[in-house]
Amino acid sequence: KEKVEITKAQRALMKVIVDAYNRHKIPQDVAKKLLQDQYSAEENFLLLTEMATSQVQVLVEFTKNIPGFLSLNHEDQIALLKGSAVEAMFLRSAQVFSQKMPNGHTEVLEERIRKSGISEEFMTPMFNFYKSIGELHMIEEEQALLTAITILTPDRPFVKDQQAVERLQEPMLEVLRKLCVLQHPQEPQYFARLLGRLTELRTLNHYHAEMLTSWRMNDHKFTPLLCEIWDVQ
Numbered sequence: 001k002e003k004v005e006i007t008k009a010q011r012a013l014m015k016v017i018v019d020a021y022n023r024h025k026i027p028q029d030v031a032k033k034l035l036q037d038q039y040s041a042e043e044n045f046l047l048l049t050e051m052a053t054s055q056v057q058v059l060v061e062f063t064k065n066i067p068g069f070l071s072l073n074h075e076d077q078i079a080l081l082k083g084s085a086v087e088a089m090f091l092r093s094a095q096v097f098s099q100k101m102p103n104g105h106t107e108v109l110e111e112r113i114r115k116s117g118i119s120e121e122f123m124t125p126m127f128n129f130y131k132s133i134g135e136l137h138m139i140e141e142e143q144a145l146l147t148a149i150t151i152l153t154p155d156r157p158f159v160k161d162q163q164a165v166e167r168l169q170e171p172m173l174e175v176l177r178k179l180c181v182l183q184h185p186q187e188p189q190y191f192a193r194l195l196g197r198l199t200e201l202r203t204l205n206h207y208h209a210e211m212l213t214s215w216r217m218n219d220h221k222f223t224p225l226l227c228e229i230w231d232v233q
């Protein structure tokens with residue numbers, strides 16, 4: 001039986017990542033707004049583009065706190081952010097969607113999102129992902145580490161020094177692996193299930209641009225930052 005223990009250095013790394021992660025709370029406000037009122041497709045689209053734009057800014061702040069990230073080659077820093085921003089947003093959406101809410105609130109939230117303007121064809125893959133994240137009942141340390149691991153994916157397009165990114169991602173994977181063993185002793189496969197969600201997350205990446213351009217309304221306006229990050233317009 002492997003005696004798993006998180007070292008002082010690993011605890012320090014985890015604290016840096018969780019503190020940085022806790023500084024981005026925006027989508028909670030989105031959930032609250034969506035629960036308060038029903039909006040038109042146009043209002044929902046505007047809300048999404050505003051939220052997604054601020055999510056990118058917050059993601060940059062979070063990423064700057066990942067030890068070693070700022071020492072990477074500058075083009076590679078951009079390539080990692082550009083390559084992970086959409087996934088980070090869907091991961092964050094899933095975490096917000098699966099957080100504990102008063103009875104019936106999740107159903108209302110799901111209904112509001114289903115009617116927000118997104119085309120029908122994307123609902124199943126999106127909510128399947130949200131529910132599969134929910135079933136994991138991740139603690140915030142796992143959520144924060146999973147987001148950092150997603151950003152530090154070495155094989156993003158245009159990354160030149162993949163080894164340098166691997167050297168940053170590996171310690172995160174090791175801490176997460178230990179955390180999973182300690183948090184879910186009955187589930188030896190929990191860590192593998194967690195990483196499996198990142199594969200599901202990449203499939204949502206394929207849909208994201210079309211999810212936006214097929215939003216049930218005319219004349220989709222994007223912010224310059226979103227055009228950059230979301231491959232739209």
Ligand SMILES: O=C(Nc1ccccc1)[C@H](C1CCCCC1)n1c(-c2ccc(Cl)cc2)nc2cc(F)c(F)cc21
Binds near residue numbers: 026094096109
């Ligand atoms: O805002 C959002 N997500 C966000 C996340 C992270 C940071 C900032 C924003 C949007 C809403 C959706 C309804 C209209 C208004 C925006 N959102 C999404 C979502 C995102 C992108 C596409 Cl293409 C489709 C759906 N899934 C969500 C789940 C939640 F529990 C949820 F609360 C908000 C969610």
